[in-house]
Amino acid sequence: MRKAFIKTFGCQMNEADSELIASHFAQAGIETAESERDADVFVLNTCTVRQHAEDKALSLIGRLKRWKEEKKGRKIFVVGCAVERIGEKNMTKKFPFLDAVIGAKSIGKLGEEIKKTCGKTEKSEKKEHKNIVFEKRPFSQYLTIMRGCSMNCAYCVVPSVRGKAEHRPLEEIIEEARRKVASGARELVLLGQTVNSYCWTENGRKTDFTDLLKILSEIDKLKRIRFMSPHPLFFNDEFFKEFEKNKKIASHIHLPAQSGSDRILKIMKRGYTRKRYLDTLAKIKKTRQDSAVSTDFIVGFPDETKKDFEETLKLAQEGEFSLAFCFKYSARHCKESENIIPEKEKEERLNLLLETVKQASKRIFNSRIGKIEDVLLETENYGRSSANFKVRIDKHVAPGEMIKVGIEGVSKNILLGKVLK
Ligand code: SF4
Numbered sequence: 263m264r265k266a267f268i269k270t271f272g273c274q275m276n277e278a279d280s281e282l283i284a285s286h287f288a289q290a291g292i293e294t295a296e297s298e299r300d301a302d303v304f305v306l307n308t309c310t311v312r313q314h315a316e317d318k319a320l321s322l323i324g325r326l327k328r329w330k331e332e333k334k335g336r337k338i339f340v341v342g343c344a345v346e347r348i349g350e351k352n353m354t355k356k357f358p359f360l361d362a363v364i365g366a367k368s369i370g371k372l373g374e375e376i377k378k379t380c381g382k383t384e385k386s387e388k389k390e391h392k393n394i395v396f397e398k399r400p401f402s403q404y405l406t407i408m409r410g411c412s413m414n415c416a417y418c419v420v421p422s423v424r425g426k427a428e429h430r431p432l433e434e435i436i437e438e439a440r441r442k443v444a445s446g447a448r449e450l451v452l453l454g455q456t457v458n459s460y461c462w463t464e465n466g467r468k469t470d471f472t473d474l475l476k477i478l479s480e481i482d483k484l485k486r487i488r489f490m491s492p493h494p495l496f497f498n499d500e501f502f503k504e505f506e507k508n509k510k511i512a513s514h515i516h517l518p519a520q521s522g523s524d525r526i527l528k529i530m531k532r533g534y535t536r537k538r539y540l541d542t543l544a545k546i547k548k549t550r551q552d553s554a555v556s557t558d559f560i561v562g563f564p565d566e567t568k569k570d571f572e573e574t575l576k577l578a579q580e581g582e583f584s585l586a587f588c589f590k591y592s593a594r595h596c597k598e599s600e601n602i603i604p605e606k607e608k609e610e611r612l613n614l615l616l617e618t619v620k621q622a623s624k625r626i627f628n629s630r631i632g633k634i635e636d637v638l639l640e641t642e643n644y645g646r647s648s649a650n651f652k653v654r655i656d657k658h659v660a661p662g663e664m665i666k667v668g669i670e671g672v673s674k675n676i677l678l679g680k681v682l683k
Contacts, residue, residue, distance in 0.1 A: 264380070266290045267301035271319055272309025274490055276342060278404035278453050280307050283341065283372060287492050290376045298329060303337045303379065303380065308344035310419055312592045316344045327359050337361040337379055339473050341369060346423040401640055401662045402445040402488075406436050407474065408454035413493065415520075416531050417560060417591065420455055427455070431476075431651065432462040432469050439478050448662050449486040449512075449638055456499065458492035472500045479510040485664045486638055486648065488512040494519075494542050495533050506549045513553040514584070514650035515546050520560050522577030523570035530563060536577065543581060552633070554584035555651035561615055562591045562608030565601045578618045584626045584649070587620040588612060627651070627672045634682065637667045653677045 266287045270280040283305055284294050295301035304326055309315040321341060330336045339362040343352055346365035353363045362375045410425040411418075439450055452474075454460060460471040469477070471489075478487055487510055493516055505511055517539070521527050534542075546553055559574060577655050578586060590608045603611075635647035641656040645665075654676050655667055667679035 264299055264302040265295035266292050266303035266305055267295040267298045268491065269298075269322070270307045271315050272307070272311060272343065272555055273454065274404060274451070275406065275409075275453055276307050276309055276623040278406050279307075279342070279366075279369065281404060282369075282406075286372050286376055289373065290380060292376070292380060295435050302333070302335060303339060304329060305339040305341065306443060308340065310344040310347045310604045312589065314592075316347070319344050323360070323541070324358050327357075330359060339364070339375070339379070341372065342366050343419070343423040347419060382562065399640075400446045401638065402449040402451060402646075403442045403445075404453050405435065405439055405442065405450045406430070406453045407457060407460050411455035413456060413533070416529060417563065424455070427459065429454075429460055429462055432464065435474065436477060439481060439484070439590070443481050443484045448484065448664065449488065450484060452478075452487065452489040454489075455491065456493040456496060457489045458496040471496070471532065472498075472504050475501075475504055475508065475511055479508055484510065486510055486512050487542050488514065488650070491516050491518060494539050497542050497545075502545055502549050503544075509648075512650065513550045513648040514556070515553065516541060516556045516558075517546070518558040519574075519577060519581070520558060521563065521566075521570070522574035523566070524573075526563050526574075529565060530560075531597050536573065540577075540580070552635075553648055554651070555581065556585035556650070557581060557583045559585070559586055559588045559615060559619075560591050561588065561611040562603040564591070564603065564613075566591075566603055575615060575618055578615060579622060582626055583619065584623055584651070586615075586623070588615050588619060623675075627677065629673065630669045630677055631671060633669050635667050635669055635677070635679065636664055637679070638662075638664050647677070651677045653679050656680050 268280050268284055270276050298304055306319060306322060308319040326338050330338055338360050340353060340360055341364040343366045345363055346367055350363045350365055354360060361379050364372060364375060408429045410427045411420045412427040414421065438641055442450060458471045460474055462469045475487060478484065492515065518534055519539055520530055522536055527535060543555055546555055561571065561574065590612050628650060635646040635653060637647050637653045639645035639659055639661045641661055642669060643655050645653050647653055652675065653667055658664055659681060666682040668682050669677045669679045671678040
């Protein structure tokens with residue numbers, strides 16, 4: 263049987279898309295390969311959020327020419343956000359040996375493209391697409407509830423490469439959630455660029471993100487729901503009421519800050535102030551005392567003064583984040599008129615921020631010692647707590663079980679615990 267190896271760059275949305283890509287190939291009778299060596303098809307799902315990610319993808323494509331020549335009949339598919347930004351025609355012109363080039367907005371044509379490029383097999387005719395579940399993470403599965411983004415953050419390419427926000431029909435989401443749980447998922451990770459802005463109206467009835475959480479929580483055997491990435495602007499009182507009482511909602515929230523300076527937040531067009539961000543953060547921690555919050559920061563945004571950066575550092579200290587993804591602003595989208603921060607200065611700011619974040623994260627990890635965590639096991643001795651800490655347990659337990667674990671120590675970024683029941 264022919265096999266496809268899928269290489270994914272970028273965020274969880276891309277990982278979820280790769281699961282979808284795998285199911286399209288499965289439908290055509292092409293199963294997933296563990297390595298490119300065994301594969302007849304190489305699928306590269308690209309990312310363009312930073313120049314580095316795009317460069318990595320382009321350099322890999324260059325090397326794939328040789329991979330294709332090593333075995334007759336091999337095909338290369340390149341898909342995703344970098345293709346959308348660069349343009350399908352430009353990509354094909356630059357790399358004429360590619361067999362299929364599909365931008366993020368046109369991913370719907372993948373099935374047709376597979377048929378055209380790889381042909382059909384006997385098996386493909388017998389399989390039903392919706393019965394195929396791609397089980398890379400069997401107990402914790404992604405569920406995309408919306409695509410694209412209608413915000414307009416000054417630094418972000420997502421709206422241009424993925425298009426405006428499109429929310430999936432409620433029934434489709436519920437059906438997919440049930441199917442995933444029936445296939446063994448005990449945790450669902452709801453995905454969307456501004457996932458908590460989800461809204462679906464049908465027959466005059468409106469379902470918002472909190473309603474969706476309530477509906478999905480009713481699925482028997484589903485033990486936990488995570489979501490990624492929410493936007494600080496879309497949390498409301500209804501959400502917090504549900505977050506307080508519904509313990510199926512994980513107590514970890516990723517709350518992207520990007521900057522601690524009001525001036526920079528405004529230039530970034532994030533739509534909130536430092537105070538509003540801090541109020542939301544405080545509300546999360548007050549509502550669920552076992553909660554943990556992670557974040558994103560960008561340093562060296564054009565015009566960011568030392569004082570602006572200090573505000574970000576202060577936020578990183580006050581925020582007590584369990585984890586923070588910190589990046590230097592990628593200068594590729596800068597206009598000539600912008601006051602670009604020199605690379606060396608950006609590097610220094612980034613290092614300072616990383617150190618601050620590391621110290622805060624250490625405190626948060628240590629603060630879990632002595633606590634009891636509900637851990638959903640991903641392997642026989644590793645799992646994740648509701649607040650999204652990786653936990654190693656002292657004995658072997660069947661994966662997929664939710665157990666109580668007493669935390670006794672920390673080793674690097676892992677909590678060490680004893681199984682209580
Ligand atoms: S909300 Fe997120 S995805 Fe949307 S434009 Fe802003 S950073 Fe990009």
